[in-house]
Amino acid sequence: MFESLSSSTRNVVAVLKVAIPVAVGLASAVYLGKKMAAQSGSSDFSRDKTIPTVAIRAGDQSHDAEYNEDPDKFLQKCEKQYGQVFNLLILNQRVTCVSGPTLVRDIFMTDDLNFSDALNQLTGLHAFMASIRKSNKDADNRMPHELIKDAISPNMAEFTPRIVSCAERVISGAMGGSNEVVIDHLGYVIQEIIASAMADVYMGSELEKDRKVIDAFIMCNYDFGMMLAFNSGRSFWHSIKNKFKYNVRSPLHKHVQALVDVATPVLERRSQLKAEALRQGKEYSPPTDVLQAMVDNAAKYGYVDLEDICGHILILVLASVHTTNLFTTHALYYMAAYPQYIEPMFEEVQEVLNEQAKEREEQRQEQLASGNVSSMAAFLGTELDPQNDRQLSEKAVRKLQKIDSFVRETMRYQNTRLFGTHLARRDTVLSNGMKITKGSRVIGNVTSVHFSEELQGEEPFEFRPWRFVGKGKGASKAAVDLLPFGIGRHACPGRFLAVNEIKIVCALIVTKFSKLEIKEKEKTMDMLLDRLGYVNPPSPIIMTRREGSILQSPAPVAI
Numbered sequence: 017m018f019e020s021l022s023s024s025t026r027n028v029v030a031v032l033k034v035a036i037p038v039a040v041g042l043a044s045a046v047y048l049g050k051k052m053a054a055q056s057g058s059s060d061f062s063r064d065k066t067i068p069t070v071a072i073r074a075g076d077q078s079h080d081a082e083y084n085e086d087p088d089k090f091l092q093k094c095e096k097q098y099g100q101v102f103n104l105l106i107l108n109q110r111v112t113c114v115s116g117p118t119l120v121r122d123i124f125m126t127d128d129l130n131f132s133d134a135l136n137q138l139t140g141l142h143a144f145m146a147s148i149r150k151s152n153k154d155a156d157n158r159m160p161h162e163l164i165k166d167a168i169s170p171n172m173a174e175f176t177p178r179i180v181s182c183a184e185r186v187i188s189g190a191m192g193g194s195n196e197v198v199i200d201h202l203g204y205v206i207q208e209i210i211a212s213a214m215a216d217v218y219m220g221s222e223l224e225k226d227r228k229v230i231d232a233f234i235m236c237n238y239d240f241g242m243m244l245a246f247n248s249g250r251s252f253w254h255s256i257k258n259k260f261k262y263n264v265r266s267p268l269h270k271h272v273q274a275l276v277d278v279a280t281p282v283l284e285r286r287s288q289l290k291a292e293a294l295r296q297g298k299e300y301s302p303p304t305d306v307l308q309a310m311v312d313n314a315a316k317y318g319y320v321d322l323e324d325i326c327g328h329i330l331i332l333v334l335a336s337v338h339t340t341n342l343f344t345t346h347a348l349y350y351m352a353a354y355p356q357y358i359e360p361m362f363e364e365v366q367e368v369l370n371e372q373a374k375e376r377e378e379q380r381q382e383q384l385a386s387g388n389v390s391s392m393a394a395f396l397g398t399e400l401d402p403q404n405d406r407q408l409s410e411k412a413v414r415k416l417q418k419i420d421s422f423v424r425e426t427m428r429y430q431n432t433r434l435f436g437t438h439l440a441r442r443d444t445v446l447s448n449g450m451k452i453t454k455g456s457r458v459i460g461n462v463t464s465v466h467f468s469e470e471l472q473g474e475e476p477f478e479f480r481p482w483r484f485v486g487k488g489k490g491a492s493k494a495a496v497d498l499l500p501f502g503i504g505r506h507a508c509p510g511r512f513l514a515v516n517e518i519k520i521v522c523a524l525i526v527t528k529f530s531k532l533e534i535k536e537k538e539k540t541m542d543m544l545l546d547r548l549g550y551v552n553p554p555s556p557i558i559m560t561r562r563e564g565s566i567l568q569s570p571a572p573v574a575i
């Protein structure tokens with residue numbers, strides 16, 4: 017149960033209770049590959065006559081019913097009877113489905129088969145995104161990749177303790193109190209953690225708790241959902257209407273404005289500090305965050321003003337907050353369904369932190385012995401401050417191999433079995449010589465790769481959380497045997513941050529709780545295979561506090 021809600025935060029709760037079922041019920045565009053194509057009569061499968069069309073079961077109108085009964089069984093049957101490429105009438109579209117590592121790789125790696133074009137055709141995605149960009153409006157622009165490469169990935173060591181602190185605060189606020197807590201909608205709590213962590217990384221630590229920022233980060237997903245029209249019937253006209261609508265007035269503008277309003281005084285204060293430091297002949301190091309990097313490199317990236325910068329930040333938010341929330345929530349659902357794996361993960365966290373504490377003590381002793389440092393007091397406030405010895409650092413998170421493998425296994429297992437709709441910009445020949453003709457759609461048969469013994473090892477249909485330990489297959493490794501992040505040039509550039517956050521939340525949860533349990537057991541299977549938040553409401557999760565565990569920073573949190 018959520019505790020300690022102030023009256024001002026109750027309003028937020030009221031708003032979020034409307035928004036979250038929609039937001040959680042829709043995945044971000046990147047994760048909505050298959051559904052985006054749904055309900056449109058405009059798509060078609062490839063016109064290559066050598067590609068067979070799967071026969072529809074007697075009495076059915078499409079392949080949906082048979083697929084929904086058992087997606088893996090259906091796709092395996094299709095592959096066995098028709099070969100690796102076949103046409104399906106499914107999800108209200110005519111789509112060509114490709115199977116096996118080589119062909120699935122083809123559809124993600126070939127530039128002429130485009131993921132965002134497929135979404136755009138059905139939803140008006142590009143107009144939606146362009147409505148908050150003043151620069152870099154071309155949907156193919158690589159600026160987000162560059163920005164993430166420059167401003168996020170190299171700073172993970174600095175971001176990690178800040179992410180940990182955001183997560184600790186939210187967990188304490190939402191899950192503090194008695195020894196057993198019941199969380200009605202885990203996604204709400206995780207969403208708050210992820211939004212707060214992303215607010216810190218993108219907007220800076222000054223704004224990580226700012227309600228305006230957190231709400232903008234959460235509520236923009238609601239507008240995204242409206243654009244995707246996930247919950248209402250989508251028609252051919254939906255995308256036309258959206259393209260027109262977002263060119264005229266974008267609902268995202270209010271969120272961009274909220275970010276501009278809070279960022280302006282922060283940047284002014286930083287400028288004043290810089291000027292003051294200069295006056296005193298001192299060096300000024302601005303805080304590390306994406307906002308500052310964007311301001312400092314505005315010319316390089318081509319941003320025109322702060323509004324443009326905040327628009328681009330909101331696009332990062334749309335790509336990152338809901339997706340990361342979804343995958344984190346799912347990892348915890350798997351912990352609740354397989355509670356026997358919590359203890360080994362807890363032990364791993366303890367081992368890694370013990371090792372870290374030992375290494376740091378050795379470093380301190382070395383520095384004291386060499387005379388470089390005069391006393392223990394000199395370490396206070398530095399990286400070697402003993403107070404931080406048992407805090408999760410980026411290095412420690414990287415060493416959490418079991419948790420990494422657990423996360424990867426949940427992603428492998430839970431991924432939707434038809435994924436990655438791509439639209440052909442021109443006729444494209446696959447590695448086997450078959451052609452995906454211009455204007456047609458192609459989708460990946462996930463069963464053929466995520467459940468291949470050759471790619472995944474023994475008993476691929478079993479959930480085995482330590483499957484990848486010691487195999488060099490990290491959860492952020494984008495390859496054909498793990499598709500949620502895409503593959504190749506277009507693969508998600510934010511996956512390292514996403515996996516870092518998911519692992520941090522998992523590590524904190526196993527440290528603070530010895531048991532998680534799905535209260536309404538009959539919903540278990542649906543929750544484990546739920547890709548898009550369809551199970552709404554999900555079962556509450558019962559969490560049993562680990563004996564002696566401390567929940568830091570007892571400050572209340574608004575959820």
Ligand code: HEM
Pocket residue numbers: 046047124131132160161164168332335336337339340343499500501502503505506507508509510511513514515
């Ligand atoms: C678990 C969380 C996430 C998942 C499952 C995910 C998945 C994806 C996928 C499937 C794509 C498309 C790949 C393709 O076109 O083939 C993508 C693109 C993208 N993602 Fe993520 N993502 C996640 C988190 C993040 C985060 C945290 C960020 C930001 C730091 C981010 C930023 C982006 C951007 C900017 C793109 C567009 C790349 C382009 O235009 O080529 N994502 N993501």
